[in-house]
Amino acid sequence: MELDSLYQEVILDHYKHPQHKGLSPSYSAQVSHVNTSCGDEITLNINLEGDLISELTWDGQGCSISQASVSMMTDLLTGKSLEQAAVIVKSFSELMASKGTSVGDPLVLEDAVVFAGVSKFPGRVKCSLLGWMAFKDAAIQAQAKG
Amino acid sequence: MSFSAAQIRKDFPIFERTVREGKRLVYLDSGATSQKPLAVIKAESDFYRLHNAAAHRGAHQLAEEATDAYEAAREIVATFLGAPGGADEIIFTKSATESLNLLAYAIGNAPAGNRFALDAGDRIVVTEMEHHANLIPWQQLGARTGAELAWFSLTPDSRLDLSSINDVITSNTKIVSVTHQSNVLGTINPLTGIVARAHEVGAVVILDACQSVPHMAIDVKELGVDFLAFSGHKALGPTGIGVLWGHMDLLNELPPFLFGGSMIDNVTMTTATWAPVPAKFEAGVPNMAQAVGLGAALNYLTDLGMDNVHAHESALTGYLLTKLNEIADLRIVGPTTNVARGAALSFTVADFHPHDLGQFLDSQGVAVRTGHHCAWPLAKSMGVPASTRASLYLYNDENDCDALVEGILGAQKYFGRF
Numbered sequence: 001m002e003l004d005s006l007y008q009e010v011i012l013d014h015y016k017h018p019q020h021k022g023l024s025p026s027y028s029a030q031v032s033h034v035n036t037s038c039g040d041e042i043t044l045n046i047n048l049e050g051d052l053i054s055e056l057t058w059d060g061q062g063c064s065i066s067q068a069s070v071s072m073m074t075d076l077l078t079g080k081s082l083e084q085a086a087v088i089v090k091s092f093s094e095l096m097a098s099k100g101t102s103v104g105d106p107l108v109l110e111d112a113v114v115f116a117g118v119s120k121f122p123g124r125v126k127c128s129l130l131g132w133m134a135f136k137d138a139a140i141q142a143q144a145k146g
Numbered sequence: 147m148s149f150s151a152a153q154i155r156k157d158f159p160i161f162e163r164t165v166r167e168g169k170r171l172v173y174l175d176s177g178a179t180s181q182k183p184l185a186v187i188k189a190e191s192d193f194y195r196l197h198n199a200a201a202h203r204g205a206h207q208l209a210e211e212a213t214d215a216y217e218a219a220r221e222i223v224a225t226f227l228g229a230p231g232g233a234d235e236i237i238f239t240k241s242a243t244e245s246l247n248l249l250a251y252a253i254g255n256a257p258a259g260n261r262f263a264l265d266a267g268d269r270i271v272v273t274e275m276e277h278h279a280n281l282i283p284w285q286q287l288g289a290r291t292g293a294e295l296a297w298f299s300l301t302p303d304s305r306l307d308l309s310s311i312n313d314v315i316t317s318n319t320k321i322v323s324v325t326h327q328s329n330v331l332g333t334i335n336p337l338t339g340i341v342a343r344a345h346e347v348g349a350v351v352i353l354d355a356c357q358s359v360p361h362m363a364i365d366v367k368e369l370g371v372d373f374l375a376f377s378g379h380k381a382l383g384p385t386g387i388g389v390l391w392g393h394m395d396l397l398n399e400l401p402p403f404l405f406g407g408s409m410i411d412n413v414t415m416t417t418a419t420w421a422p423v424p425a426k427f428e429a430g431v432p433n434m435a436q437a438v439g440l441g442a443a444l445n446y447l448t449d450l451g452m453d454n455v456h457a458h459e460s461a462l463t464g465y466l467l468t469k470l471n472e473i474a475d476l477r478i479v480g481p482t483t484n485v486a487r488g489a490a491l492s493f494t495v496a497d498f499h500p501h502d503l504g505q506f507l508d509s510q511g512v513a514v515r516t517g518h519h520c521a522w523p524l525a526k527s528m529g530v531p532a533s534t535r536a537s538l539y540l541y542n543d544e545n546d547c548d549a550l551v552e553g554i555l556g557a558q559k560y561f562g563r564f
Contacts, residue, residue, distance in 0.1 A: 002167070003509040003560075007502075012561070038501055038517040039531045061531060063501035064561075127501065 005117030006124065007064070014068035019075050024057040029142035033134040035126055040066045042131050046138040048146060051081045053139075058131065065115075065124050070131025072112050082139055088112075089132055096125045149454045151543040157183040157446075158541055169511025172549040177329055177490045177537030178515050179379045180360060182443075189442035190384050193435040200431045202408055216434045219441030220424070223389055226444045227374065228365035231394040237427045238387060238437050242356045243279040245375035245390035246323070248403045248427060249352060250283035253321065254290055255401040262320070262350075262400060266292030269319040271349070273298040273306055273335070274527055275328040278520045280354040280375075284323055293320070300527070304331045304480045311343050319349040326358035330519045330535065331480030332463075332490040334358070341370040350396065356380055360539070361459055361488055363452035372396055382447060383440035386433045397423040404429040455540050459489040462538050466491060466547040473554055479533045489538035492519070495554060498561055500534040506557035507534075512549055 023030075027045035034041050040062030047055035056074040060067065073092075077085045088108055095104040095113070100120035104113035118128045155161045158181045165171050173181060193215060199208035201216040217233070224233040239245045256262035264270075270284045270293050288295040296314055298306045306324075315322060322344040327334045337353070344351045350372040358364060359374075360381035366374055373396070378387035392400070402409055402420055406429035411419040420426045447455060464484040470476055475496035481487040495503055500516035507514050515535045518525040525531055536550055 003506065006505065007560075039522065039525060040501075041531075063499035065501070121505070124501070124505070 002120075006121055008114040008117060010111060010114050011068040011072075012064060014071040015064040018067060018071040020057050020078070021059060021071065022057060023059050024055055027055075027057075029138045029145060031134050031138045031141065033130055033137065035062070035066065035130050037126070038063070040127065040130055042066070042070055042134050044070070044131065044134040044138050046135070046142050048082075048142050051083070053077055053080055053082065053085060056135070058134075060131075062130070063124075063127055065118060065127040066130045069112075069115060069128040070134070072115075073131050073135060076110055076112055077135065082143070085135070085139065089136060092132055093129065095119060096129055149450070149458045149540075151458065151541055154450070155541045157185065159184055159187070161541070165511050165513075166509055170549075172510075172512040172546045174536040174538065174542065174546060174550060175513045175515050176360075176380070176539035176542075177357065177519075177535060179385070180382050180539055181541065182384070182439075183382060183446050185446050186382055186384065186439045186442045190435045190439035193438045198435070201434050202425075203431070212434055215438045216432065219437040222441040222444050223391075226364070226448065227359075227389075227391050228367055229391055230367055234422075234424055235391055235394050235397065237390040237392070237397070237424045238432055239390055239427075240386050240433060241379075241388040242354065242375045242377035243388070245388045246280055246352070246354065247283045248390060249323075249373060249375075249400075250287045252400045252403040252427075254287050255403065257401075260399060260401070264291040264293045264320055266294075267318055268293040269296055269316055270294070271296050271298070271315055271319055271322045271324075271344075273324050274300050275304075275306070275331060275333065275521065275524050276323075276325055277329050277354065277356070278522070279356075280323055280325055280352075281523065284321065298324075300524075303482075304328075304333050305486075306333075306335055308336075308339055311339060315340070315343045315347060315349065317347045319344065319347050321352065322349050323352040323354065325354040325356075327355075327361075327488045327490070328480070328521075328524075329357050329490055330492050330521050330524055330533070332487040332492070333481055334486045334488055336486070337369055337371065345370075357488060357490060360447075362456040366391060378436065378440040378443065381440070381443055383443035384436040387436035387440045389440075390427070394423065397427070402426050402429075406430050450540065458540060459538055460484065462542060462544070462547065463487065463489045463491065465544055466536070466538070466550070469547060469551045470554075473551065475558075476554065479528060479530050490535060491537070492533040492535040494530060494533050495558065498557065500532045502561060503534050503554070503557050506560055507550070507553040510549065510553045510556060512553045514550070 028048045032043045042060035044058045091108045098119045104116045197211040199212040201213040220233040220236045223236045229235040253262045352373040353371040355376045359376040373392040379385040409429040479492040504516035
């Protein structure tokens with residue numbers, strides 16, 4: 001069924017067992033983003049050590065796609081430099097804009113290529129991007145402070 | 147003729163198509179927008195094919211025909227609502243949202259001495275179950291004028307808490323704007339007490355009737371309200387057409403909101419005076435084809451009989467409520483009994499997110515709405531950030547309800563496997 005391309009096992013696994021969930025007490029920047037059409041919310045804390053993303057933590061509520069996506073993103077981006085992270089975020093955004101025509105680059109996105117199926121469902125692309133947009137915002141704010 | 151949803155569906159071309167790899171379309175999202183019968187599609191397209199010209203302008207036959215068609219639609223709406231002052235009390239807008247904003251902005255334009263003039267000593271009353279379209283215009287009008295916004299909260303069974311009505315509608319209240327039926331909860335609000343108290347303190351009552359006009363017989367005289375807004379597209383009509391009805395004496399005193407062509411009486415470079423109601427509120431070339439389409443929609447509903455439509459939906463709501471109440475872990479967000487409630491049924495299922503549930507239902511051909519349904523404060527106050535809503539209409543039947551229930555059970559299985 002077409003639905004299975006959306007609800008990959010690894011997505012539902014992250015939804016059931018979210019990574020890096022629970023906000024760190026201190027942070028370089030904190031942002032809250034909301035999907036105004038459905039009410040999904042994510043608060044994201046970023047900690048930078050120089051150019052390195054030393055810690056990403058989050059809290060939020062929402063659908064499996066939005067929550068799994070932010071969970072997987074925090075896994076993927078922790079320990080990366082801001083420059084590396086920017087490449088990954090760009091690659092993920094392009095995958096989401098592909099309308100099902102791209103499978104994603106596993107060398108860049110690793111597990112996050114499972115979201116390729118989401119790009120076939122226009123109504124869900126915003127869900128999967130919620131955490132990533134929050135990260136972009138947080139990175140800019142943390143750099144501005146730093 | 148007995149009421150047959152199956153027969154009615156044949157009038158709606160969209161039900162000839164399938165969705166999601168050949169699935170029968172089970173359309174349970176009429177609370178967002180209704181489907182259109184052929185009569186409406188044809189009326190709109192005939193206007194363009196045969197009569198198109200700018201109404202109230204032009205010295206030619208087409209302009210006359212366009213004007214006649216547009217004004218005939220106004221008559222149909224007036225009759226449908228039982229407007230005591232006839233067609234002149236009907237103002238066409240582009241949507242109910244615009245109707246409510248028109249009121250809020252026009253009231254905001256009222257000069258001192260006008261009965262609508264608001265200032266910091268005044269109060270505007272709404273309810274906690276308002277759609278954003280009947281909350282934000284008033285919230286912002288309050289912010290602009292200094293008037294205080296107050297609201298009725300809800301009881302645990304999703305009804306308006308009217309126990310302290312005199313403390314909510316206070317003597318300084320000028321405006322009471324309430325929804326007739328909640329688009330989320332399905333609750334139908336009792337108006338008698340609200341109208342009586344509002345009029346006692348000299349306030350006007352504005353009714354957001356988006357979720358009631360399409361579904362039940364409405365007579366503005368019986369309701370006793372002063373203004374009523376509804377949208378065409380939820381009542382089988384086209385998008386781009388909404389209605390504002392108001393008592394003529396009030397419309398006469400209300401200042402205009404949009405300025406421009408055809409709303410004027412006399413214009414100089416520095417001054418203008420206004421045309422009589424309703425033209426005063428209809429600046430610019432109106433949405434004529436859409437008004438004509440709405441006329442056809444209301445005629446279609448009148449032919450079926452609004453009491454029959456309501457009886458059908460009420461029976462179906464009872465059927466679906468019973469079925470939903472049987473599903474484990476399903477919680478109805480709204481009245482759980484079929485008393486003073488309409489055919490909008492919102493619910494949550496265990497901790498499945500509505501977006502995921504909606505996606506699964508869509509894969510089965512079942513179209514529902516998910517989210518906060520443009521009533522975010524309500525969602526927050528109920529502790530339900532998002533829910534799934536099935537909204538029924540005249541073309542739905544028990545098979546559609548069964549498909550929804552089957553879909554929910556299927557989703558429980560699908561997402562439960564992890």
